[in-house]
Amino acid sequence: MEALIGRKKEVRQLRQYAESMKSEFIAIYGRRRVGKTYLVRTVFENEFAFQVTGLANVGMRDQLSHFHASLLQYSPRDIEIEPAKNWMTAFRQLIQLLEQTESKGKKIIFLDELPWMDTPRSKFLTGLEFFWNSWASARKDILLIACGSAAAWMIKNLLNNRGGLHNRTTGRIKLEPFTLAETEAFLSNKGILLDRYQIVTLYMALGGIPYYLDQLERGLSVAQNINTLCFERNALLRNEYSNLYVSLFNRAERHIAVIEALAKKRKGLTRHEIMAATHLSNGGGLTRTLQELEESTFIRSYRSFSKKEKDTLYQLIDPYSLFYLHFIKGSSPDDEAFWIHAIESPPFRAWSGYAFEMVCLHHVAQIKQALGISGVQTSVSAWYGEGAQIDLVIDRKDHVINLCEMKFSIHPFSITKSYAENLRQKISRFQLATKTKKAIFMTLITTHGLVENQYRYLAQNSLTLEDLFTA
Structure with a gap:
């Protein structure tokens, strides 16, 4: 197997699915360029009984022609396969091919970029349902891996399918960016x-x-x-920015509008603020757009500590999108x-x-480990109040709340007299607004640590970028 960095959990899961005593239907999803295809091909290398990758921006005829070419590639040379005119026929041909394929272990079928195969009025899902429900699920030797960058499609049509594929997937892997x-x-x-x-x-x-x-x-x-x-x-x-969203979402202009609105507000926006900034109407369309962006890890939703669901904020957490909008977009x-x-x-x-x-928010597990509270039950949120904001609040079962401040600098960070007063006010306002009786630990996460001075004591915990690199 080629060198595969990280992904230990995912490799272990895939091998367990391959060695189980029943047929498995696995959905793998994650944003574009995150390494889904590379993961599957590296783990299984030449073990595929069949694999095909959907084509972007083509119709059903071209998708079926490409599927037919893959069938010919994996079939014995003396077998003739006529080009299918619909997906039911194409999946019947796949069944015939697999029944003639000998394998020491499971027959591994890899359908990559599955959402692209599901073109309008093609009845692709009907064919896939037939393949799994009528044949593969009744056997013990099939590992069907369906992969796609369009997380929204994968969730709606496979994981949350309300038709013939309801509850048919036996496992899911959401592939995250590297730590x-x-x-x-x-x-x-x-x-x-x-x-x-x-x-x-x-x-x-x-x-x-x-x-x-x-x-x-x-x-x-x-x-x-x-x-x-x-x-x-x-x-x-x-030019990656526009391609990124168009490749993942239908009506991507809605998603881009939300991203660009959120990029202008560091703490994030409420649903109604998003509507005002983007001129998108309230309703299911906006809900779906926000859900799709969050599932694809472009944004996060959070409630301010101790506040209600109607106060939910949406915040941009995708580094590349923020960088593009701040610098690349306006550059010559x-x-x-x-x-x-x-x-x-x-x-x-x-x-x-x-x-x-953003980097710190992607490494909350590492922050908890550095604080020695990996085994302590916690809830993670943020808090904003009158004239104060805390981007990371870790509420602990051991009667402590960590209020985390993140500071980026090329040198050790110095808590000045004015910043010390700012910290005191944040703690006071947080206690007053939340009425918490828990102990407050002000936690500073900096690049190179804190300068030792008369205000250093205000930071109960001091973490550095080294702590963010723990495995």
């Missing part, structure tokens, strides 16, 4: 050796998306790599050294604070 530790291991495997401050800066711009990270060039600094990937005239990620391709010049500018400092908070 910082996995990003470090991935880069090291490519021979790219960076210090952790540089890796965090890279993560703030691109997130933990394996495909983006795979484009980095050894021998270039993080700033040079970002400049090459995002700001040069034909840079790979200059004629300024091919844009990012080199932008570092340490006021816009850079404003963005870096927000982006570092």
Whole structure:
């Protein structure tokens, strides 16, 4: 098996499904470029009895023609297979092929980019339902893996299907972006050796998306790599933003409108604020758009600590989208050294604070581990009140609440007299507004730790970027 960075849990799950005593129908989903196809192909290599990848932006005839070509590829040479005119026939042909295929273990069928196969009025799902319900589920030797980037389609049509595929999937894997530790291991495997401050800066711009990270060039600094990937005239990620959303969602302009509204408000927006900013109407369409964006890990929804569901806020947490909207979108391709010049500018400092908070929100498990509370029951939220905001609140069963402040800087962070007063006011306002009787631990998460001075005592806990790299 090729080198596979991270993904230990997912590899273990796939192997368990392959070795179980019954047929399995597994749905794998996650955002574009996150490595779903690579994961499946690396784990099973040449073990497939059949695999096919859906084609983007083509009709049923082309999808069936491509499916037919894959059938021919995996069939014995002396078997003739006529091109199917519909999906029922195509899946019957797949059954015939698999019945003639010998295998030591399970017959592994990999349907990649499944949502693209489901073209309008094609009755693709009817064919898939027939294949699983009428044949595969009655056997013990089938592992059907359905994979797709369009998380909304996967959830609606497979995981939450209300028709013939209701409750038919036997397992699901949501593939998340790399953590910082996995990003470090991935880069090291490519021979790219960076210090952790540089890796965090890279993560703030691109997130933990394996495909983006795979484009980095050894021998270039993080700033040079970002400049090459995002700001040069034909840079790979200059046009990735629009392709990203269009490839994942129907009517992607709605999703883009929400993302761009949220990018302007650091703490996030309520549903009604989103409606006002985007001019989208209230109702099921907006609900579906928000759910799809959250399921695809572009945004998060949270309630301010101790507040009700109607006060739910939606916040952008996708690093690349934020970076694109802050810098790439308005940049000129004629300024091919844009990012080199932008570092340490006021816009850079404003963005870096927000982006570092995003990184921390993607690593709450690591923060809890560093605090020694991995085994303590907790709930995670945020809090905003009159003139104060805390982006990460960890409410613990052991009668403690961690109020987490995230600060990005190139040097150790100094709690000044004015910032110390700001912290005291936040604690006081939080206690007054929430009426909590729990102990309050102010927790600072910084890049390089805190300067020892007369105000250092205000931070009950001090974590650094090193703590975010725990496995």
